[in-house]
Amino acid sequence: MRKGLLPLAVLTALVPAAVSAQEQATATGATNLDRIQVTGSRIRGVEIENAQPILTVSREQISRSGQATVADLLQNISSAGSPSISRADALASGENVGGYYIDIRNLGATRTLVLINGVRLGATTGGFQDLSQIPVSAIERIDILKDGASALYGSDAIAAVVNVITRSRFDGAEASVQYGQFSDGDGGETIYSGSFGTSNERGGITISAEFMEADPILAGNRFFSAFGNAGPDYPGSGFSPVSQNGSWFDEATETWLTLRPGGNPANRADYVPHTAAFNANANQQMFVQTGLERKSVFSNINYDLTDRISFNSDILYNKRSTDQQIAGYPYQSLAFDTPLSGDSVFNPVGEDIEFRRRLWEVPRTTRSELTTFRVVAGLSGYFDVNERPWDWNVSYANNRNEVTKTGHGDASLLATAPALGPSFIDGSGVARCGTVASPIAGCIPWNPLLPFGVSGPGSLGNAEVQDFLFPTYTDTGETSSKIYSANLSGGLFELPAGDFGFAFGLERREETGRFVPDAFNQSGNSTGLPATTTQGGYEVDEAYLELNIPLLADVAFAQELTLNLASRYSDYSNFGDTTNSKASFIWRPIDSVAVRATWAQGFRAPSIDNLYGGIGGSFESYTDPCSVGVPGSVAGNAACTSAGVSPTYVQLGQGLVPCTSWPCQTPDQFLSGSNPDLGPEASISRTAGIVWSPGFAEGLTLSLDWYNYKLSNYIIQDSVNRILRDCYVLGDASRCAGITRAADGHISGMFFGLTNLGELETEGWDFGARYRMADTAFGGFTFDWQTSYLAKYDTLTQNSAGENIFVGGAGDPGYFRIKSTLSTNWEINEDWNATWNMRYYSGINDGCVANRPCSEPDRFQNGETAPRNRLGSNTFHNLQVSYNAPWDATVSLGVDNVFDREAAILFNGGNVSTAFPYYPEFDIGRFMYMRYTQRF
Structure with missing residues (x-):
């Protein structure tokens, strides 16, 4: 019919x-x-x-x-x-x-x-x-x-x-x-x-x-979430190494380095090993309700x-x-192939470097x-x-x-790539994207190594940097x-x-x-x-x-x-x-x-x-059976080795840091569909x-x-x-x-x-x-x-x-x-x-x-x-x-x-x-x- x-x-x-x-x-x-x-x-x-x-x-x-x-x-x-x-x-x-x-x-x-x-x-x-x-x-x-x-x-x-x-x-x-x-x-x-x-x-x-x-209600206002997802009895252990302090990987020492408080971001000697003290408590910006x-x-x-x-x-x-509202995005340059260019005016060593920086200044919000x-x-x-x-x-x-x-709060990759690329100082003393011969109009260079609260050229705290990196999505x-x-x-x-x-x-x-x-x-x-x-x-x-x-x-x-x-x-x-x-x-x-x-x-x-x-994409928490130290581990078996996994591999989590507890959240987006x-x-x-x-x-x-x-x-x-x-x-x-x-x-x-x-x-x-x-x-x-x-x-x-x-x-x-x-x-x-x-x-x-x-x-x-x-x-x-x-x-x-x-x-x-x-x-x-x- x-x-x-x-x-x-x-x-x-x-x-x-x-x-x-x-x-x-x-x-x-x-009737x-x-x-x-x-x-x-x-x-x-x-x-x-x-x-x-x-x-x-x-x-x-x-x-x-x-x-x-x-x-x-x-x-x-x-x-x-x-x-x-x-x-x-x-x-x-x-x-x-x-x-x-x-x-x-x-x-x-x-x-x-x-x-x-x-x-x-x-x-x-x-x-x-x-x-x-x-x-x-x-x-x-x-x-x-x-x-x-x-x-x-x-x-x-x-x-x-x-x-x-x-x-x-x-x-x-x-x-x-x-x-x-x-x-x-x-x-x-x-x-x-x-x-x-x-x-x-x-x-x-x-x-x-x-x-x-x-x-x-902010998660930081409740006892169970104020200290991160580990709870009040384990403060700090639930914090993330991808923090608002920023860090970069020094291949010479195979160490993640962070700018020391009061340090000069242009001076390599002012960067110190990134320890747990620099980690982020993401729940400080998270809504619990x-x-x-x-x-x-x-x-x-x-x-x-x-x-x-x-x-x-x-x-x-x-x-x-x-x-x-959730915490600013945990940006990891390796995930997007956007290293801080060796030709960036903000690079302290003059060669491409891998970095990670939580975009703390701009929490992710959705209405x-x-x-x-x-x-x-x-x-x-x-x-x-x-x-x-x-x-x-x-x-x-x-x-x-x-x-x-x-x-709002997710960065545009079309903006981060040039903002992290080559840059120069113009005649007015202002940092510009590109080169003197080929400047990039409308681009604002970004310094991801400046910690939250530290002002300076390229700081994520600058309104013009935020406007360039963070569009509004609908x-x-x-x-x-x-x-x-x-x-x-x-x-x-x-x-x-x-x-x-x-x-x-x-x-x-x-x-x-x-x-x-x-x-x-x-x-x-x-x-x-x-x-x-x-x-x-x-x-x-x-x-x-x-x-x-x-x-x-x-x-x-x-x-x-x-x-x-x-x-x-x-x-x-x-x-x-x-x-x-x-x-x-x-x-x-x-x-x-x-x-x-x-x-x-x-x-x-x-x-x-x-x-x-x-x-759709998501950051899943899971247990990799090819990792040593996990419940039910089969590390070293034929299926794992044929996939190229070392028998001594330890599962890597956020920031590519070895996991210490499971399930552990992936540093990369996984996809799912209908x-x-x-x-x-x-x-x-x-x-x-x-x-x-x-x-x-x-x-x-x-x-x-x-x-x-x-x-x-x-x-x-x-x-x-x-x-x-x-x-x-x-x-x-x-x-x-x-x-x-x-x-x-x-x-x-x-x-x-x-x-x-x-x-x-x-x-x-x-x-x-x-x-x-x-x-x-x-x-x-x-x-x-x-x-x-x-x-x-x-x-x-x-x-x-x-x-x-x-x-x-x-x-x-x-x-x-x-x-x-x-x-x-x-x-x-x-x-x-x-x-x-x-x-x-x-x-x-x-x-x-x-x-x-x-x-x-x-x-x-x-x-x-x-x-x-x-x-x-x-x-x-x-x-x-x-x-x-x-x-x-x-x-x-x-x-x-x-x-x-x-x-x-x-x-x-x-x-x-x-x-x-x-x-x-x-x-x-x-x-x-x-x-x-x-x-x-």
Whole structure:
């Protein structure tokens, strides 16, 4: 069916019937159009409470959290994994930076589907859906279906579905202002929000707006990062030899030399050996938390055209600006073949010299601006068939993201080459590029041997030198998602236990995306990471069918037994078709007990970036198995020697300095890219659980759920370590093709891309306990305890014998065995309320690093050495107290991380840019805030 004809055809078929039903309703009396559709089923009106593992976060819970975004709130639920992109990662690049993404079950943010009022949220070319776009003031509740649901919702619904339900037909107005900051005196956060709505018996309009601004935090202002990535107990050992002091290599003595304090840069004798005292602490210029500004407006328009037909529309505008900063670029002349010319007026020895200099005077900054426009419009209604109401709806959604990234601080190689080349002093005593006979117009010579803070000709502190060397770079991008859908649901006939319900729907989705890096980055003519254009798109046509079959009701040992079946057929323009199904049941042997189980097939289509992404560059940290002194070293074996690596080679890191700990960061950029031949990922998920509401404790509900996910054809980024292991340890010569080594043996280049090689299995348990005590003389108490236990998180790999094995990740950084939250709310009276939240994270196993603590140095896994260092558990406490004032206002005071908990240093892992264990989940200090809300 051609684009645009699907919704028109369904509307043509349904509207006459609906009008006819409306005429009948006019004679018999109007019928209420407020029919509720829940997350986890497409059948309107079906009773799904306790039928599936759904966690609901109410508007009241949101207001008591003090969180700035939806993602901040959801990140604290026990089933949430560690996000791969967050404000803690100042080194992150690309169009996804600045967004907030939720990852359920640690299966990745792109495997959790996000909906707004049941309709997909637009995604980046990488498939990431930004939850921060939605103003918190617009939200009525959030449903999290912790189960695979591709049969109902299509691609990406592998791990879970997050459905944000917004407010509608709100009548009145309210405004709120919140300000907070860390007790360290930084990280200020300001939020202004407001909602306005008007409604009558036929419809209404609700508008919510929000402005949020969060200041960045420097890594130097936190204990765990102030002394470099080695942590406070090892000051200096995490510093870089490529420093702001500059140094050059003296071939005569084979020594790196640096200008002594107060020395003459033209005098060779004033240069002394470069020792650790001259090294750079890059974290002095690094953000440990990026800056953020967000402006968003969301409106809902709802109107009953007739007694049985309604019009509904959601409109979203969001503009997000994110500020990143990292230390000045560690320039190494050997990497770019730009030595300081022997004919440069700044050369102290008169011959070409190799140098290294961190461009400290100009930190690398990036401002990422994302603008989102989203419009959803549709008609819905119902008509009667055999005295049973059938619901229908047709809708169109258009979501467009436009991104602009502005960067500064990476040097132009087109400028550094002449600036470091021959130069001369003109008649005015000014240094000029080129020669007297052939000057280079517009060029400013640069002296990289002048340390930071030392003035003089060619100093990087000079504005004219900076203007010449550092242009401004601009990346642009745009993604578009168009969705046409039509749905029909109702009761087909009556069974002894109730109506045989069904839902049927058709959907067409068109995804396009483009991300264009700056021309300098595309050509590789800057010190920035090289990247090329991502551009592509695809279409998918889908149909689904859901059946809800009540088998038993109100009989002995079966107050209810209902079976739910669903299947979805998807036809993609790029890789073909796929069918995914789901089956679930709920059994209530008695009124107080519900037993539930699901089996679901899932899939994730490769994203535009996966298929049509450009080539990108990065400085990877890895362990070279051809190096002596590393875990699992095979130095001197046939594969290593045939690659020209000496049996005594020691891996070289930044500045071509021998590594002393591993993984060690490469001094050269490695390249990675997409794969147009990728296929979809597939999954099988299973859940089983029980819900008990004991009669002897009114208000108490207990739940226990088991889950298991198995993913195949998993799209993974082929890692540097995996390639090196296959090539040199396992002897697979085909894996060596993308590895380039320099004459000294170090890896000077590598390409690694995407592949469908991955397999993953995860398994665990969720426990929930909610208790609403009867009111006492001291007020009312509500307790909500949610705990997740990760029993298994296994990924497929190979051992040294080439055998396929699953390597366990449960308990490693980011994969906590136990995550638990306990919320205690105390309603003292109608005026006062206090909420105490606790978040518990079990201990983790950090990989051991040389010269650092290692609690289990002799540990083996799958027959290989796998030393680890055990880090203890952490608990964070949050408190909020609020007062409802007589003038219809609420004043709230809150403290996050009340006891200023500081977690142990993580040396060998983490989704952050500093040596701290997983800030996306852990607090980096005590945060205090105040919020005032006024209702009108």
